[in-house]
Amino acid sequence: MSRLDARARRKLLRIFYTAFDIGVACALLLVALIVYVHLYGDAVLDRHPEKLKLAESSIILASDGTVLRRIPLPESGYRRSARLEEMPELLIKTFLAVEDHRYYSHQGLDYTGILRAALHNAVYLDNAEGGSSITQQLARNLYLNRDKNLLRKLNEASLAIALEKRLSKEEILQHYLNQIYMGQGQYGVKAAAEHYFGKTYMKELEIWQIAALAAIPKGPSVYNPESAGERPVERRKLVLRIMEQRGLITHEEMVAAAKQEIRPEAGTEAYSPGTGASYINTVLKEASRLTGKTETELQTGGYTIVTGMNPGAQLALEETFRNSDFFPSDGKTQQVEAAMVIINHDNGEIVALTGGRDPSIGSLNRAIIDARQPGSAFKPVIDYGPALESGKFMPDSLLLDRKQRYGSYSPDNHNGIYRGQVSMSQALQQSINAPAVWLLKQVGVENARAFAAKLGIVLPQEDNNLSIALGGLHTGVSPLKMAQAYSVFASGGTFNEAHTVRSISDAQGKMLYRYASKRKQVVSPLTAANMTAMLRDVVNKGTGVKARMNIPVAGKTGTTQADLPGVTGKANRDLWFVGYTPAWTAAVWMGFDHTDKDNFMTAGSGMAAALFSNVMNKAYTGSGR
Template sequence: MAKIEQVLESIGAMRQGRTGRFSRGVRRGLYGIFDLTAMTAVLALVVLIYIRFYGEWVIDHRADALQAASSAVIEDRTGTAVWRASLPEGGYREVASAAEIPLLVKQAFIGTEDRRYALHEGIDYTGIVRAAAVNVRSGGTAEGGSSITQQLARNVYLTLDQTWMRKLNEASIALALERHYVKDEILTMYLNEIYMGRGQYGIKAASRRYFGTAELNRLELWQIAILAGIPKAPSAYNPVDDPERAAGRAKVVLGLMAEQGVITAAEADAAAVRAAAYEAPQQSVVDAAGTAAYAAAALREAARKTGLPEEQLRGGGYRIETGLDAAAQAALTGVFAEDAYFPPDMGGQQTEAAMVVVDHRDGEVRALAGGRNGDGAGLNRAVDMKRQPGSAFKPIIAYGPALESGRFSPDSVLPDVLQTYGGYSPRNVGGVYRGSLTMTEALTRSINSPAVWLLNQTGISQAIEFAARLGIELGSEDEHLAIALGGLHEGVSPLQLAQAYSVIANGGTFRSAHFVRSVTDAQGQEIYRFDPEAESRPAMSAWTSAALAFMLRNAVAEGTGQAARIPNRIVGGKTGTVALAMKEVSQAANRDVWFAGFTPEWTAAVWMGFDRTDSGHYLTVPGSAAAGLFSAAMGKMLAGR
């Protein structure tokens, strides 16, 4: 019996031990579940707190990001937009106000992108579930679940990375946006921010690019449907790149609008037919021929006049009204595209050229070519480049001051002999000296010796002061007689030379050559306007102006400027040639050639040469080549005027 009891006690102890271990296991499991639940709850609480406050922090600290940058617009002299600045990140945008966006446009985008937009508070949970179900059935990603508010949050503040953290941040910002703004404000921001293909951001820029108008209230139903279909796949559904797919997508949009009762089925069918017949506008404002270099110069001038950084102007929605003559600019661009008007290339480099045209009656720059590529992205040679002007400088520094002194007239007889002035001995081309000749004849034939003699007689200081009144400031390095032949320390730009000659053409009155008429901000407030009275002044007597103009017309009629003649039009002007003067090249080699001249309407300066002149890159043509380009360009620009 004792043994049996011992066995039973042993069995009981074993059962008790197993029960204890089981109980402890259960307790540990329950504790684990509790810990997991607690951790999950804490994590959920952290996520909820993060979602609640992250979006608020982003909007508080980056509220300016919601103010969509809008491309600056350059307008020509008629008020027509001819060029838009690209945004710092690339592309173009025109911001539309809520009042500018028709109800039908809003309904089209809501019905296509977020049909429950009015019902949710930033995140459409029902839409997410519906999209997930559709995607499961299709085995792909046939539908997305992002609301319009989420898309705005992503486009403005986030990247397109497909990560959980990005999605969490997107949701947080979307909820915060809904707390800070009403639905119509969010929709307006979205419609201004959304990418619409072809470098266009926002519906206003897209409307201009695809339909030739930025007036959204003029859009027809079929056009609205095309626009509303683009955001799903901008590269595929924009009508310029693929009109057939764009029309197909527009038909889907129209079907959704009819299904939601926004339009009738008959209206949808009629609009779908119109969408299928889409034709792109012939020319986009961004591509207006040859305006890039002009626009770049106008932007720089606007920044200088307003005190605003150029980048702020480019992306701040400013409208910059200019004196650009679009027809003249197109004609000038066309001439610069013709190789026949330019000297031959050399050493694998293209000869360059620049031309600027000023209306001397008001000082407005009518047209500009900053180089032969015409894109405005590189060096603007018409404005930024300075070169020795050669004999084109003689009327400004020698003949003009002499006439203004009252001691000389166009009929004055000047000596034409080899002379030395304190070690400086100017020489005539070809070594020919005529003994004496009139001032008119000396300028007409562009003879060197009389020009230097005149400057010496007038005085260097008086001549430099005269040039300054015409807009060309010279420094102490230029206080020598060689400036009579254009030997300047720094040189001049084509714009400066045209400015100086415009005074001669304008009866002696200086009118500041300028690109910008006015600058208006995005709110329609004018912040700058050119003041013609403040920017005008007498620079020389009317008699001096008339005498110079007479002699310069004679230079074109009978002298070195004959290539500048234009049929049935009076032209005055002067060539300029700067010799290369290198022993290893021909004496006929030139560094730069110029022509500056005027018609009754406009004044222009032309330069030709290489960006970098050396023994392997130089001109083999005289100033008559520049005069010929002047004739061709001005003839086409002034045709029919």
């Protein structure tokens, strides 16, 4: 053999061995890829089973059934899930026709679609066509980011295969239709139908609306019905042509639907995002206590919570609170705050509530925190109510009005005047201190505390002293508890637990909780009637005259002094009015979050009484009473 032939033979062998090595490497790589594809998806699904449980926006309804709030998801969007049976068949078939018409013939990967997309991208030198099946889209949306690279596509394929092994085609399709982003912060076709077209029941969707929804996933930010320009219209027309080509609609139906003007309608949310922020805060806390679920679970579990909120009353309350004319002057570093609760004393429902002048979700809810001294507004609860209930005193009973010392405690009348004796009715009407303390001494602190507990105010052992006669409490009380207590007098002596929640149902419509009245007679009707008569005198000719309305009002003012060194003796810390009409009981509190030498009030409790009157007048009008 010539030297030339040997050299050629060695070269051929090198080429063969190199090709063989490359072939083996490719085979090993292919095996590795196959193993990776079959293992990766299963491993991810095993590690993250929670991904298949879609977070769903819970809904809070007002008493008239209108939507008060759809709770946003952690990703700052809204989702309402629906079963395939709840969706129009035409909608399902349209999404399949537009997004993946071979859905039922592949096992997660549409190889024909992938090949078509690859050829398109090669010809046009771009990466616009994805060729992803519905299963791949679901896998990407649940588990991956939107980066367009080979590894992400490989992971997507692996996850799609794993999903097809774990779930039925119907389950995957249902997840996809509930998970897909539909623009304007809406996730899933049900949320989109409600948001864009006001359709709570999806089977009411018209052909043109179904086409508009199916047009969105290709470009949620530009093809949703609220997007400006002609792009949403043209995309919808394309979807309608696909619907006709697939035999889903007739030519006549396509033409008629194409002529429909895209007109998004008001969604089901009836109130602005800030409406009822404190009320919702209270609802979630109450619902958490009732169900044992966390507030986060309640917000993202697709629950429907029906409340007792009266929309007209709530809007009247918030509108009045936005008017600074009804409040004392602000301090140097703080705004004067306020809180108010209105209860329907016939059934205990909280019809309106705000925990501040400009509340937001999660902000301090002053309406439900036991932190404020009630002052003289506490006298009906701890002094006069127990005395009447004892049967030893009546509204015309004479009480001692003298300067006295009880151990180290020596209360003063505000104006320094002592009359010797006054009737119980006059003592309450003029808010005289000395008779109130004397009366508590006669009734007994323990008996008075037991009476207050019947009204919903349980005092700690630290309050086992006579200073509670004038509303000097160890930790304080909330407007909610004060309204609850007065509602017993308003309802003839019966206790109806104040509550916001009527019912709670889960995403499948199963009822988890429904309020059942536990109405209980806790004080005698005579005590309630006598107290109401005295409290009406307070409003008609006593300290509460600014609370008067064109209907009967009974109630009591309350003031606590600031007692700050170097500050005028007229400085006040808390202003109260608690009262009731024939239908509703309400408590108003005003004050600074932190009273100090730069932030105190010189206004009196008449301002709280006036706020009560203004809110209640508007609330009655707004609620149609």
